Amino acid sequence: MKTTEVIVAFILTLSLLSFPSLGFQSDELLVDDEEFGLEGAPQPRSPEPIPSRSQPVTTPTRKRHSDLDSDSKIQFSLDHAFGDSDFTPAGTFSARLKTWSHGGQTLTKLRFSRNSFTDEEKEKFKNLLESDDFYRIRLPSNVLSPPGRDFIISSVKARCLPREGLDEHFVIHMEGINVLAVNYGSPGSCPYPRNLKLPAKWSFNSHTVLKNSEQAPRAPVFTEEILGGENGEGEVVPPPERSFWAKYWMYLIPLGLIVMNAITQAMNLPEEQATGQVPAQGQPSGGAMQRGPSSAVRRR
């Protein structure tokens, strides 16, 4: 008994010791791996989604792995253009570059500082608003070695931006250190007949969101158990017995109509006869009920 305990304890300590070591190669499937870094996965890309749907960007605490993952600060710039003008710097994104133990790199803690518009830029922007033209921005496609392969361009009709100030909303789609695309526009709606509206104050109110790819749901794999359960379920819950009316209403209604029709026909026939002539003795049984009241009337 004692020896097994010792062995168990030994194994536990061993596993604890070996857990953060590089030698361990986990073959665990990388699902819901938000909290922990990817432990030795051999993938060159990082499929870890950054939980930053909403602004501000939050970074999960990774104290345990801080000795493994190195952070470094990086910056990349945002350029803008008014209509077809050339691109000029408009602001800087700063973020932490997280290097995972398996070599993947991701950005976290994205911050954005916008340069305020100069008077010249304000003038240009007003022109854009008047002509309902495009306000364009661009980002490098690789944040480590800008501009990477090409610039990521996005544009919006300038009239979509002004509200109180100038509201803008960035959704940056990342793949490791590469920027795939940026969704740029106003944070809310921009209804079609875009009306000319000058902003009250010339300051940008920026929202930024980083997005990484999501995992696809896996095809459901059915084991015998589930199938068995399903069969069992079929036996346990039989479909509720429907009432006679619910089952056969479609037959009953026309039948009822026909019967009704027949009865009214039958009622009308003897009535005509009754009013026209003296009732005969042996009327068919159909008219028998009818005759009672009619004769009563005549007696009065």
Added chain:
Amino acid sequence: MAIAMAIRSFLFLLLLFFSSLNPILSLYEDQVGLMDWHQQFIGKVKQAVFHTQKTGRKRVVVSTEENVIASLDLRHGEIFWRHVLATNDVIDGIDIAIGKYVITLSSGGSILRAWNLPDGQMVWESSLQGPKHSKSLLLVLTNLKVDKDNVVIVFTNGRLHAVSSIDGEVLWKKDFEAESLDVQQVIQPPGSDLVYVVGFAASSQFEMYQINARNGELLKHESAAFSGGFLGEVSLVSSETLVALDSTGSILLTISSHNGKISFQQTPISNLVGDSLGPAVITPSSVTGIFSLKVNAITIFIRVIGEGKLEVLEKTNLKTAVSDALSISEGKQAFALIQHAGSEIHLTVKPADDWDGNLLKESIKMDRQRGLVHKVFINNYIRTDRSYGFRVLIVMEDHSLLLLQQGEIVWSREDGLASIIDVTTSELPVEKDGVSVAKVEHNLFEWLKGHMLKLKGTLMLASPEDMAAIQSMRLKSSEKSKMTRDHNGFRKLLIVLTRAGKLFALHTGDGRIVWSHLLQSLHKPQACQHLIGLNLYQWQVPHHHAMDENPSVLVVGRCGPSLDAPGVLSFVDTYTGKELSSLSLAHSVAQVIPLPYTDSTEQRLHLLIDADQHAHLYPKTPEAIGIFQREFSNIYWYSVEDDNGIIKGYALKSKCTSEVADEFCFDSRELWSVVFPSESEKIIATVTRKLNEVVHTQAKVIADQDVMYKYLSRNLLFVATAAPKASGEIGSVTPEESWLVAYLIDTVTGRILHRVTHHGSQGPVHAVFSENWVVYHYFNLRAHRYEMSVIEIYDQSRADDKDVWKLVLGKHNLTSPISSYSRPEVITKSQSYFFTHSLKSIAVTSTAKGITSKQLLIGTIGDQVLALDKRFLDPRRSVNPTQAEKEEGIIPLTDSLPIIPQSYVTHALRVEGLQGIVTVPAKLESTTLVFAHGVDLFFTQLAPSRTYDSLTEDFSYALLLITIVALVAAIFVTWILSERKELQEKWR
């Protein structure tokens, strides 16, 4: 009493009536061919071998560019048997060995097969490997008999093989790898058991190997150098003489070998032609002593007389095609020559040794729509008067195959239809007044007769002959093949564009060719050398003037294979097949965008985007410009650069700023771009919604009386990318290094609306996009199975429109226009299912109003079309659906999609080489027309939710009539009965 009787009889008849309305799930055996048709083709013939033995005299074996080998009936052109090889299994050569086997060499010379000639069964197959890639040559040694066995000599991949034709065993092989030899020909001089292998080494060295065909022993090796180098192929003139061209194409070389000595003779081509105008090309032929040379448009026939002396036999600038030689008797050869002269072709059969002694000279009228003669194959037969007759098989420019005999076209096959590149449809003319009375009477009689027969059939009284008559009547019911528009919209014209650049109009009723048109404008030799037909668009669809104007289609082509080659437009009337006009464009055509605007003549506006991203508007009318200017700022498009991994969005900017003023040309500006990291993603598939798709409602009522709103944007693009490593074949990578990412991108703003990664999966991806969902098919490496995933996208911004009060008070946003610039609030639902088949193509049914539920049409690897209800690919399927969900039609969750054998649209048929499935809505909402094309064509009607809006084809009108008559009779009888009874009562 009488009333009760009447009721009873009425109910009985009612029951009888309802029983005849029994709904059907799938096709019955006798309904095959009623609404569907299937046509078999083989494609453009590359090589034809006539069989000379007695039993096979009536047959010809052909190999085609669609990788088909087929045995055709020489009398009627029908297919005896046919095999369609895989797309990567290209046939290099065919021949016949020991009189009963067809030998084919395919897959770049690595697979040699033998097929039994009478029935096409495969006899044997051998795999031939070699050290390096090279030209593949097939040669059957007919006169070298080793125990009744013909030896097949195959040169492939730098190695010479001798294969037994009985069992496919390799008898011997010899490598030619050591030398950097480019083998041109393998020659067997008649009557010897030697084989010569000739080729070039290092482009200026002529090599000749003499090999013993019995054991592969190298007997002799000679070589000679020629400083000028060689161009292209060598042509064998006689067993000792070869002709070749030097590298400039201006000097003709005659190579002769005499007792191991190779000698060159040089003849400048200008000496032969007079003034040489350009490089010459030797046309391959195998006629002894004669070869032909093409210089520009001039064809020269030259005879070699002994020691390299050349004699010009004929010079002609007519379009000419020459057949291979045919040996007609001991040592005598003949060949066929076809020349074009206006609308006629002249066929001459000449003996090889006497140029002027024609054996046969015929003129045949040829349809201009068939174009030029591309290939000629000659065959002889013995006439009734015991003299030699000749027939030739010709392959035309439009890929059709014709047999000429006795100055007539015996039969023709429209094999261009085996390579359809685009399909569109056109309505038929509206029926005009003035149908003759006689026709009606005839029809009435026929109609009555038909119904009598049908009645007999339903009452089980029909004899087998009657049954056959009923079946044939159903099949050729003149209704369905009429040339006018029908009420249900079942009759249409399918306009198809083939790879040969020919347009065909097929009638949907029976698949016959209504008209065909070879795009002549695309064939002006000076303007356009290598025309490639690209796409078909509906140019003009008259609705208001449907009675007096004909619809037309736009054919877009390109001159040459490069993307920036100038484009060609052609406008063709779809009723007559006449070309209305054609345009040779100054710009290239990278993309054609049919705009949703039409001008007053109902011509659709088209925007053509060239390779430099300039937009060109067609038609070039001031009115079109006017319409276009109004929508100028609302026109966006995108381009996908597959190899670059970049998707870009564009909008119009201003008029072109070129020196030539062109008010129909516009500059574009780049609005957005999506750059996929080249090291981790590669675009493998992009799919959009069909432009003409109709959606009935945006709302989808779900189980708990709740409403979800579909996100119905026309500007959604589905993109699938895969790891660059994983873009190869399935199984070439491990699951860890392969992944597949699916994107939904808004093409106006470039927003990524949805992005999802499938780890351990790889392409090929086949996808279909309809309404608010996309279904895609890929391979899951972890599960070792194919999977199909569905993504449905719903609009959340309208989720609070469910309040009736808001609707009443007008506070809803249902009528406000939707702008892509608003931030989309969407949710997606997705689910994956396993699927057994691999796919060739996928499509979805489309109906006139979009009410009918949808079916996915899956082109399986077995060349069949499978219909699968979209309900099986519902992301909301769960293991235990609630009662409400079941009533909504949600199927309990399973891990794989079912394949129901009855739901094969193609029933027992196969659409060989399936390439695409096209669905066209009929006017009847329940019905959709399906056209599947590949090497074969197949057409049918489908009713995904059954024909709820019409009576089925086999509905018995006679029974209905009888029922009514019987009812009326019953009413009268009961009336009389009751009258009589009443009278009796009164008299009592």
